[in-house]
Amino acid sequence: GAVVSQHPSRVICKSGTSVKIECRSLDFQATTMFWYRQFPKQSLMLMATSNEGSKATYEQGVEKDKFLINHASLTLSTLTVTSAHPEDSSFYICSARVPQGEAAFFGQGTRLTVV
Amino acid sequence: AQKVTQAQTEISVVEKEDVTLDCVYETRDTTYYLFWYKQPPSGELVFLIRRNSFDEQNEISGRYSWNFQKSTSSFNFTITASQVVDSAVYFCALSEPYDYKLSFGAGTTVTVRA
Numbered sequence: 352g353a354v355v356s357q358h359p360s361r362v363i364c365k366s367g368t369s370v371k372i373e374c375r376s377l378d379f380q381a382t383t384m385f386w387y388r389q390f391p392k393q394s395l396m397l398m399a400t401s402n403e404g405s406k407a408t409y410e411q412g413v414e415k416d417k418f419l420i421n422h423a424s425l426t427l428s429t430l431t432v433t434s435a436h437p438e439d440s441s442f443y444i445c446s447a448r449v450p451q452g453e454a455a456f457f458g459q460g461t462r463l464t465v466v
Numbered sequence: 467a468q469k470v471t472q473a474q475t476e477i478s479v480v481e482k483e484d485v486t487l488d489c490v491y492e493t494r495d496t497t498y499y500l501f502w503y504k505q506p507p508s509g510e511l512v513f514l515i516r517r518n519s520f521d522e523q524n525e526i527s528g529r530y531s532w533n534f535q536k537s538t539s540s541f542n543f544t545i546t547a548s549q550v551v552d553s554a555v556y557f558c559a560l561s562e563p564y565d566y567k568l569s570f571g572a573g574t575t576v577t578v579r580a
Contacts, residue, residue, distance in 0.1 A: 455566035
């Protein structure tokens, strides 16, 4: 299947700092990527749709100023958690839509811990 | 609005037993995609299958099989002769066609004991 790479896989940061998470499509161009959040023992919830060359579309209840999404190229989308707080600690995972493909493929995920 | 229900929170079986995971969905769309993903303890999501709403044929892939019944809005997943490596959380998901913006069920944790 198509390869989506997410980095870092794990990050610990201090409260009040910002953290950037990268999502790359390695062997295809992705005009659309998706960011999900998963709290422990819960399901995945869509946060936003990242569109190359335009503003991201956020789901209801997701603060766009807190979760900055940039999709500057056809192979890279970034999620920046600004002024992180302990309640932002979660598992963040991206997916990329494969053009004319079978499915959306997911990155490995990033486990964020804010202390 | 789209909704996916996985009523089984946890299932525990002994190795070589079969296990069936239930998935019931709701959508107003006449065309949609259904998916199953596996999430092992490491966290990544492993794609297992995508089914188009127009294709009600059941599918078998090795020890995995899927039963899609549009009449009951169900897309159930069976693991035959389970193995310890099958232990994971399994998610059923739904999306509009060509969208891949997924609505996930709550997930079912499968534990296979040796």
